[in-house]
Amino acid sequence: MVTETIHSLLDSYKSQISSYDEILASDGSIKPYWKNLFIGLEKIGNLELKNRLQEIKNKIRENGVTYNVYQEPKGLNSPWKLDPIPFLIEQKEWESISKGLQQRAVLLDLIYRDAYGDKRLLKEGILPPELVFENTGFFRPCLDVKLPTENQLMTYAADMARGPDGRMWVLDNRTQAPSGSGYTLENRVIISKIMPELAEDVYISRLSPFFTQAQQSMFKVFREKSEHLNIVYLTAGPNNETYFEQAYLASYLGYTLVQGDDLIVKNGYVWLKSIEGLQRVDVIIRRIDDEWCDPLELRSGSRLGVAGLLQVMRNGNVLVINPPGTSMLENSALNAFLPSISRHFLGEELILPSVATWWCGQEKERAYVLEHLHELIIKKANRKQVFRSVYGRQLTHQQLQELKQQILQNPTEYVAQQETSFSTTPAFVEDHIEPRYAAIRAFLTATPTGYQVMQGGLTRSSPIKDKFTFSNQYGGLSKDTWIISDEAEVIRERIKLPGLLSQKAQSSLPSRSAENLYWTARYAERTMVASSFLIITLNALNFQRNFGSTNKTEHIEILLKTVSRLIRMENGFTDENKEAFENPYPLIYESIANDNQRGTITSSIQSYMKAIIAVRDRWNQVTWRTVDNIENINQRLKNIHTRQNPNDIQNALNTLQNNLFTFYGLVNETLPRNHGYYLFEVGKLVERILSKVTILRSIFSTKTEQFVETELMEAALMSHFALVNYRLAYKSNFEMEYVLDMLLLDQQVPTSLSYLLKALNEALSKLPQNSERLNEAQKAILQASTQLQLVDVNELNKVIEADKPYLKLDQMLLDIYGHVSTVSNFIANLYFKHTFTQHSITDTLMDVDNDL
Template identity: 35%
Template sequence: MPDLLDRYPLTAGTYHEMLQSDGSVRPHWRRLFERLQRMTPAQLNHRQALLARQIQENGVTYNVYADPKGADRPWELDLLPNLIDASEWDALAEGVAQRATLLNAVLADLYGPQHLLSKGLLPPELVYGHSHFLWPCQGIQPPGGIYLHVYAVDLARTPDGRWWVTADRTQAPSGAGYALENRQIVSRAFPDLYRDLQVRHLTGFFRTLQETLSRLAPHGHEAPLVVVLTPGRFNESYFEHLYLARQLGFPLVEGGDLTVRDATVYLKTLGGLRRVHAILRRLDDVFCDPLELRTDSALGVPGLLQAVRLGRVLVANALGSGVLESPGLLGFLPKVNEHLFGEPLKLPSVATWWCGEPPVMDQALQKLDSLVFRAAFTSQSFAPVFGRDLSAKRRQALVERIQGRPYAYVAQEIAQLSQAPVWQADAGVLLPRAIGMRVYAVASEDGYRVLPGGLTRVAGMADAEVIAMQRGGASKDTWVLGEGAGGLEQWRAQRTLGLSDLVRRDPYLPSRVVENLFWFGRYCERCDGIARLLRIILARYVEDDDPQALAGAVALAERLKLLPEEGDLQSRLLVALLDPGWAFSLHANLRSLHGAAAQVRGKLSRENWHALVELQRDVETLDGDTPALGEVLDFLNRLLMSLAALSGFALDDMTRDEGWRFLMVGRRIERLQTLSTSLAAFVRQPAAFEAPNLGWLLELGNSSITYRSRYLAEPQLIPVLDLLLLDDQNPHAVLFQIKLLGSSLRRLADDLSTPRDKTLKPLIERLGHFDLGTLEYSLFGVASTQAVLEGLAELLGDIVEASARISDRLALRHFAHVDGVSHGTVSV
């Protein structure tokens, strides 16, 4: 293989992580470099592809708000780790722990005696003017005096190799979960090297987080219940919320899953209310309580702040901690640390000038060309502006803007970011990219413990000066070398479990999760039914050899409102299939299926989720230009196979707990409604007796093979109705589904101690008494037959209405927790 450094530019005035100023490889990088030098580009590409495949299979995503297809965007991870020598790391970790201790003390003062403000060590404008300084939190004392349970700091290197702080993350620091996932993936790409370099493990950090939250939670003599509070699946780092909840063993909840009763926080579970003792929040503090904080928040928990105020629940990080994320505070922290602890800060901040002081503003504006200007408050809509890039007109506009509200802006020295090698698979070369590193600390009984590693973020473009995942950046694993335990990361249980700890059901299953499992089941069946009918129409339209069958299938689709009314058949079909803006389209229902699945991702196996991702990609391949009908028909065939796989996963992969039962009840209600609605509409058609129509009806009911193997004859009305209506051994028959639904509902009633309902029993009896012989020996000819079929259609309509009422009742009792007494019997 050619030398990896042949095309690797060494930029003067920039610190290179791998190379010294003379171009030689740094000592702690040599072993990795030698390993890479012995590999061919094809081998490196193969390992990079393995990383990408692992990310896809694990469902690691990062949502980009500005990208219309940014939801569930695959996480970007470079093959090469970023290496840091042990001695360098130890000094860096001391500085991070010191800074976390300082910022915790600053929060204690700001929400307590406020000596730092009264002594002029911090400007009141930067504190009181910040939207995340929360007056309702004044005087609240968190358990153990800990405000910052998790702290993160963004670091960059100076050209001479020293580390400096570019930003503090104190509100709900993100990225630690991604760092752990990066480690799990990259360490498997280089297992021998990972072991030989004795890379320090990350898992102790997360065990400490578990222990801290459980120890500080006000739980009395109860076993503490800790939950992870997420804004929901549309948040940029939702995967990390889910991943952390899994790793820590805490339920992942949204604001609607929690309720406050008598200043106590409860989780709304399927089995009732369970007290919550601690909340690890991934939600901005102002959104956490719409009663006392941001009143328009639909993400928080009304009354949460009162529960915190009375010491009934721990919130980590403490509400109001976001005030410290103002970059304007960076320049004041060195003196604050000397005042509070009598020692200098070990980690300097990037040179920062707050423009709220007139002499400082004048000095900053004089050096405008060499500085970058930022908003002092996170609530401002102001992207960083590099003074050197401004035209004379824009420069004057910036000056006037700063002079108009000087307290709202800060000026910073432009950080010359260090560069690390990344593998460019398409070109087969190593190239340098600017990097920054986010390092994490967690509160423990002995002070702050620093994660031995972190999230190295990589610029997306070669000339980028700002690193942001929202701007297309990637990531690297961070390896701290020396004194590692050897071997791969091992995650250990928080405590030893014995016989008395055994459980066979999830005691903290949120009602929202159950509701989404229910609708996940319904949308699976709904998409299957829509896809089958549209495939029937499309196949006969393309083949153009059975106009009678095509007309009958189109008439059914129109009666079921699955085809728009306007346009020729081809355009109507494409709208019904692919138009996301039409509420009844297959595309819209597949999007709803994916949305419900995303809400219950923690309950789905990796294979199940992967099948959903592949299904979503199949849909996206048809976006854009109008596809050929043959291509759409092929898509429908693949789609039905994918939906069948989802059904198989539900039957084989999921534990038969209450969540699974609600999923299956959802599927059975939807299938019962689809079968009954379709049959009722079909028997009302004038051509119900015709073999071509009966043929596609069997196809719609997924029973064509069963019919052919039983009768060896063309489809006829009586045996087709028997198979799709009364055969209690056929899972696609109405009688089979209604009996199975009744059995499932009785089981739920027994498990959840709710009374039973007799809604389905009379309908089962009426269906069981239906006599197909009345169609064979009708006394009054066609009129008599039509009367019988009309009676059957009315019975099927009653079944549809009954199943809809059952669905509503289940939602009221188990999802909305509405008292069944005021809404009729909710039993089954």
């Protein structure tokens, strides 16, 4: 019965095939490993496959796997798309493909070295000079920049698809900063957890050896110079399309994630600006385009790179992977000359063919292109010139004539390629399996023994049926890529990386990361305090509405005023805005949902998300799931309205509070006790003290009648999570003296001001100091602690009968607020002084060259 349904499933799929498909052998039979995959799919069943797809989406969201889509209102942090059906290639075929990829990597490396060296290809007429000197990826300042390695092209990626002859054809080369290997790794992790049945009875090659080989190669280069390497991963920042991958790989490989402003050139070396001071950088793995690397010699307006970087490279004092200038190899016109260049340099024919390409800068080729324009695909030779491919067959007669004129005006800028039908592969789309065009990106890294190929890759299938387009910018779907065999992979001997333990111990914290960790904690705590106090206020409102007396609402008014002061509402609950107290819910909802007003719950969560994403390489997956929960709650809170049941809002706030507590617990349990952890603690404690002081000053601004004061004391204890402690100590007897003693001085209560100040001082003491003497922050804490310890609670409880303000209490709290604000300013000036205002860099991040 199962066999019949499998045949039915295969027959159904085969009936949809309109071109060569991956499941078919050259004789039209089903490849054995694809047949086994369909057996697994049949066992799972279509309904369960839909459930598994949803699990994949949930896992992607929980893990924070994103891809930023430009030109879309909701493009930032768009969820990554992953098909549950993998792409399969048999091991023997992959070995043959790998040889072709290695040959091409060697060839491109030789072309690069020749273009920036002897220029034999130009002198002997093998390569037209326009493809070098008019190439937007060729930079004259890089002529004398050389890496201290045999291969200059350290990493390389190739986009491939299976052509009509059954072989893999190379479509594009990625040479300056190849992207996708991190997504490849994450795809494998997710599919192995959610689709394990599909891997039964087959052996799938592992991905991790590829990354280990890359690390080993770097250490071998520098082994003679230093046993301990400081390797940084240079990113354009959170707005970059592949920022998730950059943070993911930096964390996976143990490198420091940095932006251009985190680095500086001084005394002939590149230095990392960290809170410990300047630290020398040995290796930069860059994920920014060539021209942005050095504003001193390349693009002057760049804030993404490091001024003076090229000169440090010339001196041999830093290794940059890949070196600036390698984007010249991505010029599409080179494909037309690769066969002759291969014969010239290697004495070999290309193992892997390219799509037939004609460069319009040659008279004969241009004439052919103009005559067959309706059959060809027209592209710009230089990929940095934004120009989407034009399919001649889709153009009208008038459009064809206009395109001919464009080509004739600037012929060297255009290439034409043959439109070829590539293979399709099974994809689970719209709840069923159907053929979709697919392409695979393969990754290579240079090692002392030659280029090594990853045993897998990033496969992407078209989001549109019968259309060969797979860019993630246009909705492409990714797939896990399995290199499979019937025999287990030989386990390689573990590679020992010299100096790794010492390198780990010396890992530094960039100033920008330090600042984002600090503000992650502050915004988390700001959200926690505000949401907790809103819960208290809403409970009081609901109780008053259902059971209280309409004559005794003074405590409600004071609680509402406190909400306004915590959230810093411009037109909040004030004496000048009396009508707001009559129906407080609209303003309460605004204090939660208005994300355009600073200080509201949703605004604080948004700021928290921006800060935590900027240091996402610091968080494990469990922590990130909690962050994802917080972000989802924020979306719910943004949509609340005045007609909504207050209980629903309270439930959402309770869930938010629980997740923030979970986040704090995970930070405490998982973050290493390094400078990053203590800066996080400092940020949390500073915000907590300032918020608690604000609450106490607002609630106990003046003496009120006994009933009101009792309600306020209970609210104050609840906001400090100390109500249970108080009742254990004093039963239900609420006395101002006892309440103040617990909230101000009790060292056993972790939310008392005395406890918090002591904890803040301890966290500060763990941070790098300029001298053994007390710094300004420690002096401020000492002043606040001393003032608090010397206070007489009985005196604080006294009031002047005329207007009944708690003057001494208010003045003391105001002084503590000032002292702790000094701590915040000192932290920013001392540890964050290397950071600068982040400029809008959307235009610099339109990364056409590394588009996935």
